[in-house]
Amino acid sequence: MAGSDRARLSEAQRQELGERLRAEYARLRAEIEEERHDASPEMLGSRTDEPRESSAESVVEGLRDVAGALLGMHVGEAADLRAAIERMEDGSYGECVDCGEVIGYERLLAHPAAARCVGCQGRREAAR
Numbered sequence: 001m002a003g004s005d006r007a008r009l010s011e012a013q014r015q016e017l018g019e020r021l022r023a024e025y026a027r028l029r030a031e032i033e034e035e036r037h038d039a040s041p042e043m044l045g046s047r048t049d050e051p052r053e054s055s056a057e058s059v060v061e062g063l064r065d066v067a068g069a070l071l072g073m074h075v076g077e078a079a080d081l082r083a084a085i086e087r088m089e090d091g092s093y094g095e096c097v098d099c100g101e102v103i104g105y106e107r108l109l110a111h112p113a114a115a116r117c118v119g120c121q122g123r124r125e126a127a128r
């Protein structure tokens with residue numbers, strides 16, 4: 001606890017962020033469940049009695065692509081949140097996974113799943 005002059009998270013801040021992470025994670029999981037359903041071929045392909053027109057099929061394909069892309073994005077976000085919850089449990093939450101610097105409450109409040117400080121995040125995105 002003592003020994004650092006950096007703006008480490010207070011216990012209250014950590015708890016607040018933990019609640020946000022868990023709430024966001026639960027919300028996202030529910031959304032993913034719905035999207036899995038939307039993206040499933042069973043639902044989209046259920047009207048087999050109708051003759052398939054290529055245009056209708058491509059619309060269905062398109063919808064499935066959109067649902068699948070959204071699902072993929074949310075699965076990624078959920079993984080980030082899950083990782084943040086795990087870091088919170090092992091006590092490393094709030095530290096940049098790259099440089100170990102304190103990420104800061106303001107940034108975490110805006111992005112509770114943030115694993116990196118602004119500097120490292122910027123470098124990472126620039127490297128992509």
Ligand SMILES: [Zn+2]
Pocket residue numbers: 096097098099100101116117118119120121
């Ligand atoms: Zn960093």
